[in-house]
Amino acid sequence: MHPAIRFSMPRSYVTDRERQAIGSCNGKVMIMFSDRSSRFLALWFPHLPTDRLKRENPGRAHTDQHLIVVDKLANALRLTAVDENAAKAGLYKGMALTDARAQFEKLDIAFASPRKDAFLLEKLADWCDRYTPLVALDEPHGLLLDLTGCIHLFGNESQLVQDIHKRLQCNGMIVRTALASNPAAARALARHSPGGIIDRNDETRRLYALPLISLDIEENHLAGLKRAGLRSVGDIDVLPRAALTARFGANLVSRLDALFGRQDEPITPRRIVPVCMVERRMAEPLIAMESVEHVLLSLSDELFRRLQQRVEGAREIEASFFRADGNVRRISIQTGRPITETKPMFRLLKERLSTLSDPLDAGYGFDIIRLAAVRVEQSQAIQKSLDDRVQETEEINTLVDRLSIRLGNSRVLRPLPVDTHIPERAVSLEPAASARQDMAFERTPEHNPGNPPERPIRLFQPPERIDATFEVPDAAPARFTWRRVQHIITLAEGPERIAPEWWREHAGALTRDYYRLEDNRGRRFWVFREGLYERGDPTPRWFLHGIFA
Numbered sequence: 001m002h003p004a005i006r007f008s009m010p011r012s013y014v015t016d017r018e019r020q021a022i023g024s025c026n027g028k029v030m031i032m033f034s035d036r037s038s039r040f041l042a043l044w045f046p047h048l049p050t051d052r053l054k055r056e057n058p059g060r061a062h063t064d065q066h067l068i069v070v071d072k073l074a075n076a077l078r079l080t081a082v083d084e085n086a087a088k089a090g091l092y093k094g095m096a097l098t099d100a101r102a103q104f105e106k107l108d109i110a111f112a113s114p115r116k117d118a119f120l121l122e123k124l125a126d127w128c129d130r131y132t133p134l135v136a137l138d139e140p141h142g143l144l145l146d147l148t149g150c151i152h153l154f155g156n157e158s159q160l161v162q163d164i165h166k167r168l169q170c171n172g173m174i175v176r177t178a179l180a181s182n183p184a185a186a187r188a189l190a191r192h193s194p195g196g197i198i199d200r201n202d203e204t205r206r207l208y209a210l211p212l213i214s215l216d217i218e219e220n221h222l223a224g225l226k227r228a229g230l231r232s233v234g235d236i237d238v239l240p241r242a243a244l245t246a247r248f249g250a251n252l253v254s255r256l257d258a259l260f261g262r263q264d265e266p267i268t269p270r271r272i273v274p275v276c277m278v279e280r281r282m283a284e285p286l287i288a289m290e291s292v293e294h295v296l297l298s299l300s301d302e303l304f305r306r307l308q309q310r311v312e313g314a315r316e317i318e319a320s321f322f323r324a325d326g327n328v329r330r331i332s333i334q335t336g337r338p339i340t341e342t343k344p345m346f347r348l349l350k351e352r353l354s355t356l357s358d359p360l361d362a363g364y365g366f367d368i369i370r371l372a373a374v375r376v377e378q379s380q381a382i383q384k385s386l387d388d389r390v391q392e393t394e395e396i397n398t399l400v401d402r403l404s405i406r407l408g409n410s411r412v413l414r415p416l417p418v419d420t421h422i423p424e425r426a427v428s429l430e431p432a433a434s435a436r437q438d439m440a441f442e443r444t445p446e447h448n449p450g451n452p453p454e455r456p457i458r459l460f461q462p463p464e465r466i467d468a469t470f471e472v473p474d475a476a477p478a479r480f481t482w483r484r485v486q487h488i489i490t491l492a493e494g495p496e497r498i499a500p501e502w503w504r505e506h507a508g509a510l511t512r513d514y515y516r517l518e519d520n521r522g523r524r525f526w527v528f529r530e531g532l533y534e535r536g537d538p539t540p541r542w543f544l545h546g547i548f549a
Contacts, residue, residue: 001428003323007245011245014363014390015137015510020263020360021092023108037148037181037200037299038146038148038181038182039146039147039148039151039157039179039180039181040144040145040146040147040148040179040180040181040183041111041144041145041147041160041161041164041177041178041179041186042138042142042143042144042145042173042177042178042179042186042187042189042190042195043124043128043138043142043143043144043145043164043176043177043184043190044138044141044142044175044177044187044190044195045121045124045141045142045173045175045269046141046174046176047081047082047083047087047109047118047139047174048081048117048120048121048173049069049081049112050067050069050081050082050083050084050086050111051083051172051173051174052116052117052120053067053069053110054067054083054172055171055172056386059170059464059499059545060463063108065081065084065089065106065107065108065453066082066083066085066086066089066104066107066108067081067082067086067108067110068081068083068091068097068100068107068108068109068110069082069084069109069110069111069112070097070109070112071111071112071113073094076096076097076292077096077097077098077362078094078095078096078101079093079094079096079097080093080112081093081112084174089104090103091103091104097109099217110498111285116142116399119216121137121141121143122137123139123326123327123328124143124161124173125270126142126328127322127326127328128143128145128164128197129271129320129322129328130137130322130368131145131147131150131154131160131164132145132146132147132150132268133271133274133277134146134267134269134272134273135269135270135271136183136267136268136269136270137270140173142187142190142191142492144183144187144267146183146267146269147160147179149294149436155349155510157179157197157462158197161177161179161197163179165177171325171326172199174360175507176191176194176195177192177196178193178195178196178198179196179197180198181198181200181203181261182258182259182261182265183265183267184255184258184259184265184302185198185203185207185259185260185261185265186198187214188214188259189206189207189210189405190208191214192210192211192213192214193206193209193210195358196462200309202207204260206232207233207234207259207260208230208232208234209233209234209235210232210233211231211232211233212225212226212230212231212232212233214233214257214259215233215236215252215256215259215539216255217248217251217252217255218251219456221248221251221252224247225246225248231497233256233259234484236252236256237256237260244256252467262289272374273371274318274372274373274374274378275312275374275375276281276303276306276307276310276372276373276376277370277372278299278302278303278306278370278371278372279299279320279368279369279370279371280295280298280368280369280370281367281368282365282366282367282368282369282544284365285323285362285365285366285367286322286362286365286366286369287362287364287365287366288362288364289360289362292321292362292366292422293350296319296346296349296369296371297342297346299369299370299371300342300345300346300349300371300484301319301342303371304339304340304341304345306459307340307373307376308340310376310380311378311379312338312340312376312377312378312379313337313340313376313377313378313379314335314338314339314340314373314375315334315335315337315338315339315375315377316334316373316375316383317332317333317335317339317345317349317371317372317373317374317376318330318332318333318369318371318372319331319332319333319349319369319370319371320368320369320371320372321360321362321366321368321369322367322369323361323362323363323364323365323366323367323370324363324364324365324366324367325364327363328536329360329361330546331349331352331353331356331360332374333345333348333349333352333405334404334409335348335397335401336378336397336400336401336404336414336432337397337401338378338379339377340379341520342420344398344401346400347515348401348405350511351402351403351405352405353404355405367549400412400414400432404431404432406418409431409432410431412431412432413429413430413432414430414431414432415427415428415429415431416428419499420501421499421501422500422501423455423459423498423545423546424459424461424462424463424545453548454496454516455526455546456524456525456526456545456546456547456548457518457546457547457549458546459544459545459546459549460544460545463528463543463544463545464482464483464543464544465541465542465543465544466480466481466527466542466543466544467480467481467542468480468481468527468529468542470529470542471535472533473532473533473536474495474513474529474532474533475495476489476492476493476495476515476517477489477492477515477517477527477542480517480527480542480544482525482544487517487519487520487523488520489517489518489519489520489526490518490519490520491517491518492515492516492517492518493515493516493517494513494514494515494516495513495514495515495529496513496514496515497511497512497513497514498511498512498514498528499511499512500512510530510531510532510537511530511531511532511535511537512528512529512530514526514527514528514534514545515526515527515528515529515530516548523547523549524547524548524549525546525547525548526545526547526548527542527543527544527545527546528542528543528545528548529541529542530542
C-alpha cells in the first residue's frame with residue numbers, strides 16, 4: 001500500500017481556492033486545521049524521574065525494591081518522586097527519607113537530576129510532533145498538544161489516544177491523558193482525575209467534580225476556600241463573581257473562566273509552526289538511505305508544487321526523520337534566495353547530509369519522514385537577459401548556499417546597510433543565508449559611480465590615533481603622523497560634520513569633523529577631528545578612520 005502524503009498549513013493561510021485545489025488530489029493530500037472545534041490533549045507523566053531511571057537501567061524495573069528519588073529540601077532529604085509501586089505502598093512526594101526508611105527496609109534510592117528530567121521531557125515533546133506541530137511544555141512533567149483539525153488524520157480521538165498510550169508504554173513511560181475542549185481543562189483533568197476522552201456535553205460535569213487544587217491558585221487562597229466549606233470546583237463556580245474577586249482576588253475568577261473555556265488561554269508552541277508541511281508515513285520503517293532519498297525527492301516535488309501555487313519560495317526548509325524507536329532527527333537548510341524548484345533544494349539537502357558531524361542513522365528505521373517550509377518569501381519570475389548577468393547572479397547565490405551549508409551560516413556573511421550616519425555602524429554583517437534580498441544600498445546623486453567616492457574602501461575599527469598640525473579652529477591638517485610616518489598634505493576637502501547619536505551615545509560623545517586628504521605621494525586618507533574648539537570641548541583629537549586606496 002502506497003503511504004499517503006500529508007500537507008498542512010496554519011489556518012490563516014488556507015483560502016477557499018486552496019481548499020478546492022487540495023480537495024482534488026485523490027485523497028493523498030490532506031489539510032490540517034480544517035475542523036473549527038478546538039481539541040487539546042494533555043499528557044502528564046506522574047513518574048517521569050523514576051521512569052527515566054528505569055529506562056537508563058532496565059534492571060531497576062524488575063526488582064522488588066521501591067524506587068524513590070530524593071533531594072535536599074529545607075535542610076532534609078525528602079522524596080521528590082516515587083515509582084508506581086512505591087506510590088501504591090504509601091510513599092509520597094515530600095515525605096522525609098527517614099520516615100520512608102522506617103517503613104521499608106530496602107529502598108532503591110537515587111538523587112534528583114532536574115536537568116536530565118527536562119531533557120527527557122524535551123525528547124518526548126519532539127516525539128509528539130508526529131501528531132501535531134503545536135506542542136507545548138507543561139511543567140512539571142507534562143505536555144499540551146493542540147489537536148484541532150489533526151484528529152481525522154489518525155482515524156478518531158480514541159484511536160489517536162490509544163496509539164499514544166501504546167507507543168509510550170512500549171518505551172517504558174507511564175502517562176495519563178485527557179482530551180478536552182481547552183488546554184486548562186485538559187491539564188486539570190489529566191492531573192486531578194482519571195482523565196480520558198472528555199465529551200463536550202459531559203465536560204462541565206467532569207470539571208465540577210475536580211478538587212480545588214486543580215485551580216492552581218495560591219496556598220493561602222486554597223486554605224481559605226476550604227475553611228469556607230468549599231471542596232470542589234463546582235462549589236465555587238456557582239458563587240457570585242464579585243464576591244470571589246473581592247475575597248480571593250481576580251486570579252481565582254480568571255482560573256475558573258479558563259477552566260470552562262470562558263476565557264481564551266492559548267498554549268505556547270515550542271517550535272515555529274511551518275507554513276507548508278508534507279510528510280509520508282511508512283507501512284514498514286525505512287532503513288536504506290537510497291529509499292530515504294527517494295521519499296525526500298517525492299516530498300520535495302509535492303512541497304514546491306504547493307509553494308508555487310502560493311507564488312512563494314522557501315528560504316528555510318526543515319527535514320524531520322522520526323525513528324521507530326522514538327528518536328527524532330531534524331536537519332535544517334537555509335538559502336540566500338527563495339527556492340521554488342526541487343533540484344537546487346535537493347542538492348543542498350544532500351550536501352547538508354554529507355557534511356553532518358553526526359551522520360544520519362536510521363537505527364531500526366524511519367516510520368515518518370517530514371519536509372516543512374519554515375520560512376518563505378514571495379517569489380518573482382526572473383526574465384533571462386541577453387547577456388549572462390542573471391546566470392552569473394544565480395551561480396553566485398548557489399555558491400553562497402553551498403558554502404553556508406558546508407561552513408555554517410555564521411561563517412558566510414553578507415554586508416547590509418544600516419540607517420545611521422555613524423560610519424562604523426553604517427554596515428552590519430549578517431549571515432548570507434538569512435539576509436533579506438530586498439535590502440540594497442541606496443545611491444544618492446552625490447554617490448554616483450562616476451563621482452569620486454565619499455567613503456573610503458577600507459575602514460579602521462577602531463579609528464587609529466594620529467598627530468596632526470592644523471590651523472585653529474577648524475582648518476584641515478597641513479600634515480600628520482601615522483604609524484611613525486609623516487604625511488604632507490597637498491589637497492584637502494571638508495569638513496563633513498557628523499553629530500553623535502544622542503539617543504545611543506554616552507554623555508561624553510563629541511561631534512566629528514571629517515576631511516578627505518591627499519598627501520604629496522598621491523595617497524588619500526579619511527581623517528576626523530573629535531571635538532570642536534568653538535564649543536569649548538576638551539582638547540580635540542585627530543583620528544585616521546580609513547584609506548581610499
